Amino acid sequence: MAEIAGTMAGSGLEFARRVDAVSTNQRALDQFLRGVERRALRMAELACGNRDDALDIVQDTMCAFVRNYAAKTETDWPPLFHRVLDSRLNDFHRRRTVRSRWLAVFERKSADDDELDPVEQAQDLQDPGPLLRLAGSEAGKALDAALKELPLRQRQAFLLRMWEGFDVATTARAMQCSEGSVKTHLSRALAALRRALEDHQ
């Protein structure tokens, strides 16, 4: 009897501990999602060019992330969240491509296959760059247009590395590709952005 009572008391404590852990995890999850949702929305909006679609993608991403990765450690959350988002953006891109083919308005972008001159890609660290010469909303519009012109993988590499601040390994994990691919995509993205922004001037 005493053993059973002891077991029941232990079970009650374990129950309370679990409830507390779940509640803490829920708060941490809420904070994390609050922190990434706006950037995720911006990334989705750049990829699909439409805020409603972007909001749907972000909601879908949040649900899938919580369903599959909420139990992971908090340090793993950022790359895993962006992996889910990247996957959803790829799906959206694929669906749109198929739809566009059927509607015969598909425009093939060959920028991803262009061979770039390494000298052209090299950055001059002393040069203030094209954006500094564009003021306020002009800079925003120019950057927005230039980012929308980039192929999906290049844009994701740029946003994750340069805006989200991920290192190469984390970006590779989020994009589910090799570190070498991340470097290649980023290098091409930087060159294309620079060129586009210079042209914009």
Place this chain on the structure above:
Amino acid sequence: MKDHQHSNDRPAWIDQASQVLDDSIRDLDAATLSRLNRARQAALAQRHAHTAPAWLLPAGFASACVLLLAVAAWQPHRRGETQQPVPVAAAADTVADEGDSEENSAEFYQNLEFYAWLDAQNKGDGG
């Protein structure tokens, strides 16, 4: 994770681009913020629904313990009910039977050597 604040080896225009992107998400309209909030709440509610079975585990264990206690408390009564009073005569017969059986068994073991000899004799006659 966020290393770009500390990096000095990248072109200034990239920092400027990051700043422009940060500015673009700072002032979102109320409808968008509301939609984001609803999306977040929906995702978290789904998480809440998924964690419910984990809560049920200790509750189920406690219920099983209570059931076990109830069964343990009920069993002695049941045993008392099922044990019918044995008639005195029948009981005496049973004791007598048990006594006979024990007696026969003891007699058998005492005469075990005789039975072994008898068996050997029978085999010898047969051969």
